[in-house]
Amino acid sequence: MFDKYYSERIKSTPSSFVREILKVTQKPEIISFAGGLPNPISFPQEELKVSMNRIADTFGAKIYQYSTTLGLDSLRQYIVDRYKKIWGMDITIDNVIITTGSQQALDLLGKVFINENDNVMVELPSYLGLLQVFSMYKANFVQTKLNDDGLDIKELKKTLKTYKPKAAYLIPNFQNPTGLTYTKENREKVFECIKDEDMILIQDDPYGELRFEKGERIPYIGLNQSAKNVYLGSFSKIVTPGMRLGYIIADKEIIKMLETAKQASDLHSNIFGQYMIADYLLNNDLDKHIEKIIKLYKTQATAMVSAMEKYFPKDVKFTRPKGGMFTWVTLKEGTDVMELFDKAIKRKVAFVPGHPFYVKQENINTLRLNYTNADENTIVTGIKSLAEALNEI
Amino acid sequence: MFDKYYSERIKSTPSSFVREILKVTQKPEIISFAGGLPNPISFPQEELKVSMNRIADTFGAKIYQYSTTLGLDSLRQYIVDRYKKIWGMDITIDNVIITTGSQQALDLLGKVFINENDNVMVELPSYLGLLQVFSMYKANFVQTKLNDDGLDIKELKKTLKTYKPKAAYLIPNFQNPTGLTYTKENREKVFECIKDEDMILIQDDPYGELRFEKGERIPYIGLNQSAKNVYLGSFSKIVTPGMRLGYIIADKEIIKMLETAKQASDLHSNIFGQYMIADYLLNNDLDKHIEKIIKLYKTQATAMVSAMEKYFPKDVKFTRPKGGMFTWVTLKEGTDVMELFDKAIKRKVAFVPGHPFYVKQENINTLRLNYTNADENTIVTGIKSLAEALNEI
Numbered sequence: 209m210f211d212k213y214y215s216e217r218i219k220s221t222p223s224s225f226v227r228e229i230l231k232v233t234q235k236p237e238i239i240s241f242a243g244g245l246p247n248p249i250s251f252p253q254e255e256l257k258v259s260m261n262r263i264a265d266t267f268g269a270k271i272y273q274y275s276t277t278l279g280l281d282s283l284r285q286y287i288v289d290r291y292k293k294i295w296g297m298d299i300t301i302d303n304v305i306i307t308t309g310s311q312q313a314l315d316l317l318g319k320v321f322i323n324e325n326d327n328v329m330v331e332l333p334s335y336l337g338l339l340q341v342f343s344m345y346k347a348n349f350v351q352t353k354l355n356d357d358g359l360d361i362k363e364l365k366k367t368l369k370t371y372k373p374k375a376a377y378l379i380p381n382f383q384n385p386t387g388l389t390y391t392k393e394n395r396e397k398v399f400e401c402i403k404d405e406d407m408i409l410i411q412d413d414p415y416g417e418l419r420f421e422k423g424e425r426i427p428y429i430g431l432n433q434s435a436k437n438v439y440l441g442s443f444s445k446i447v448t449p450g451m452r453l454g455y456i457i458a459d460k461e462i463i464k465m466l467e468t469a470k471q472a473s474d475l476h477s478n479i480f481g482q483y484m485i486a487d488y489l490l491n492n493d494l495d496k497h498i499e500k501i502i503k504l505y506k507t508q509a510t511a512m513v514s515a516m517e518k519y520f521p522k523d524v525k526f527t528r529p530k531g532g533m534f535t536w537v538t539l540k541e542g543t544d545v546m547e548l549f550d551k552a553i554k555r556k557v558a559f560v561p562g563h564p565f566y567v568k569q570e571n572i573n574t575l576r577l578n579y580t581n582a583d584e585n586t587i588v589t590g591i592k593s594l595a596e597a598l599n600e601i
Numbered sequence: 602m603f604d605k606y607y608s609e610r611i612k613s614t615p616s617s618f619v620r621e622i623l624k625v626t627q628k629p630e631i632i633s634f635a636g637g638l639p640n641p642i643s644f645p646q647e648e649l650k651v652s653m654n655r656i657a658d659t660f661g662a663k664i665y666q667y668s669t670t671l672g673l674d675s676l677r678q679y680i681v682d683r684y685k686k687i688w689g690m691d692i693t694i695d696n697v698i699i700t701t702g703s704q705q706a707l708d709l710l711g712k713v714f715i716n717e718n719d720n721v722m723v724e725l726p727s728y729l730g731l732l733q734v735f736s737m738y739k740a741n742f743v744q745t746k747l748n749d750d751g752l753d754i755k756e757l758k759k760t761l762k763t764y765k766p767k768a769a770y771l772i773p774n775f776q777n778p779t780g781l782t783y784t785k786e787n788r789e790k791v792f793e794c795i796k797d798e799d800m801i802l803i804q805d806d807p808y809g810e811l812r813f814e815k816g817e818r819i820p821y822i823g824l825n826q827s828a829k830n831v832y833l834g835s836f837s838k839i840v841t842p843g844m845r846l847g848y849i850i851a852d853k854e855i856i857k858m859l860e861t862a863k864q865a866s867d868l869h870s871n872i873f874g875q876y877m878i879a880d881y882l883l884n885n886d887l888d889k890h891i892e893k894i895i896k897l898y899k900t901q902a903t904a905m906v907s908a909m910e911k912y913f914p915k916d917v918k919f920t921r922p923k924g925g926m927f928t929w930v931t932l933k934e935g936t937d938v939m940e941l942f943d944k945a946i947k948r949k950v951a952f953v954p955g956h957p958f959y960v961k962q963e964n965i966n967t968l969r970l971n972y973t974n975a976d977e978n979t980i981v982t983g984i985k986s987l988a989e990a991l992n993e994i
Contacts (some may be wrong), residue, residue: 248662269641272841448665
């Protein structure tokens with residue numbers, strides 16, 4: 209009815225495949241591996257209740273008033289301190305902007321960097337939320353193959369040479385959708401390839417804290433070696449997603465441009481939530497809290513991988529995540545994943561077919577499974593049903 | 602340093618004149634009429650503290666989890682009920698989307714409707730936040746003169762004929778920056794002019810509830826007569842701006858497009874805040890609370906207008922607002938408002954020069970004064986100082 213009024217931008221934005229899928233999968237009788245929700249155990253509810261009352265008593269009207277676009281200083285300082293400690297970054301709060309979740313971070317980066325037809329390198333497959341929002345800015349995506357150890361270096365070199373991308377968007381830790389993590393060696397090779405390119409490197413890292421094995425964290429690509437590096441982080445998977453708080457760490461000049469974009473986008477992020485999360489972080493042991501989440505997710509991931517090993521046909525491949533929230537399943541070549549989806553739904557188990565993670569959505573034989581929102585028994589039951597559906601196609 | 606990476610969009614976005622101005626005006630010794638902050642009396646702090654504890658006890662993990670893009674059903678239903686009661690609108694929650702403040706509502710409308718060079722009609726002067734965000738989508742603004750009684754009908758007809766705008770953005774109640782309100786007669790004439798045009802009419806209404814005189818509200822332009830009408834509202838001026846909660850009421854088909862745009866922009870607005878504000882609204886008498894705000898703002902507005910009448914030179918004109926938060930001052934033609942600004946700052950009083958409210962920022966002899974954030978004595982002192990500065994130029 210209003211077709212002639214709509215922008216080209218919105219008309220070319222991929223329709224929300226996942227939203228439609230989720231409608232089917234939300235029926236109560238369905239075991240759903242389709243979502244991407246953190247387990248409620250990751251919300252420190254009691255501590256947050258203490259924090260909300262404390263900020264109300266301490267700061268009064270300030271927690272309800274308009275605030276600054278860049279975000280609450282104490283929250284930005286907490287981020288600075290954490291990244292200094294973990295990564296040795298030489299940054300101040302001028303390198304940090306608070307965003308309305310990581311999704312807004314992506315929108316702001318699109319606003320600041322992307323002209324129509326700019327080439328943007330992303331992984332194959334890539335995060336659907338990035339594909340969706342950069343589509344709005346008419347980016348030309350170049351998908352570069354992701355292997356078990358990280359980016360395919362040969363393809364990367366070809367991509368750089370052929371397309372000279374203006375920006376790259378990568379998720380090096382426990383990637384969404386695949387659950388894969390770039391090795392240290394791969395990261396070093398990637399940086400060697402890109403360091404002299406005129407390219408902004410965006411590294412999104414919502415899951416990096418959810419590493420199942422203890423031991424050293426793997427540094428970001430080109431960590432502390434490039435002013436063109438842009439880092440994204442989020443409190444969604446380690447404190448609460450409902451509060452919509454993420455952040456961008458970048459060169460001060462880039463932060464200023466992002467500030468202008470954010471002022472036009474929503475003036476500032478919910479300041480009550482910023483006070484509340486800052487209070488929580490400053491008065492609790494975040495690492496100890498994260499340990500609890502990791503323990504649970506590791507158990508759930510192990511249950512899913514073991515069940516897949518036990519019940520799936522041998523020609524079905526899947527990733528063995530070392531952290532994060534997802535595993536990625538690849539069916540025999542030529543198999544139509546939508547056929548599997550229909551059979552799976554009949555057996556009351558659901559997943560996200562691979563389509564929305566690809567720019568070219570043809571011959572898709574992959575799917576994403578989430579394990580963070582079901583207990584071990586449910587996971588085993590669901591995987592058994594999925595195995596039965598697999599045996600039917 | 603990163604110039605070659607930035608988008609044309611961000612490079613063409615007006616630099617934040619107001620942000621620079623506000624830096625000067627935020628020194629403690631300055632009496633500032635430059636801001637646009639609601640008085641903290643408008644934040645029902647005690648009631649909100651009750652609500653935050655009640656939602657934590659009632660809803661548990663839900664207030665911290667990911668949620669739906671359109672917003673919390675109970676909050677959308679409250680809006681439906683209020684607009685049905687006040688305006689007789691025939692709507693359901695499918696006509697409502699919650700936004701991260703009204704600023705995001707504008708961003709989403711830009712995403713959904715504006716192609717590069719689309720003509721958009723706005724008032725002369727218009728709200729700077731709209732000019733900023735629609736600039737990002739490269740709208741071609743046509744500013745149409747605003748008189749004391751509303752849009753200049755002759756200019757409106759000319760604008761419609763010459764430019765065939767795809768959309769119009771108007772603030773019919775207590776406009777920002779002028780404080781002016783369209784009369785009932787003017788609204789009817791405007792609707793008569795536009796009703797057969799192929800044009801989306803966006804009516805922004807953040808201040809409509811802050812009407813100083815009791816009596817009938819003036820209906821929106823074309824109320825309940827056009828599917829092309831889009832209404833914006835906000836809880837910022839009547840409950841709390843820090844929570845960043847606004848909304849759009851529109852045809853269901855338009856809401857669906859806005860949903861896609863919002864999903865790409867920030868997935869959803871802070872759900873904790875939505876539960877909290879919904880709980881507040883359902884358990885308190887909003888109209889009684891608004892009365893308190895009105896009583897205060899009316900006193901402040903009266904103090905400012907009286908002081909201007911008493912102290913300002915006779916060749917200086919100003920609006921006499923019947924609601925909202927601002928008055929608009931017009932200096933003698935040919936006067937440079939920036940010269941006044943410098944002299945005013947020396948006398949420790951500040952305002953927003955008219956520039957950011959115009960697309961063509963030449964020969965600006967206007968300024969905006971806010972009266973909601975100073976007590977009567979401070980208002981009189983500030984206006985006296987401003988009058989002295991006026992006598993110097």
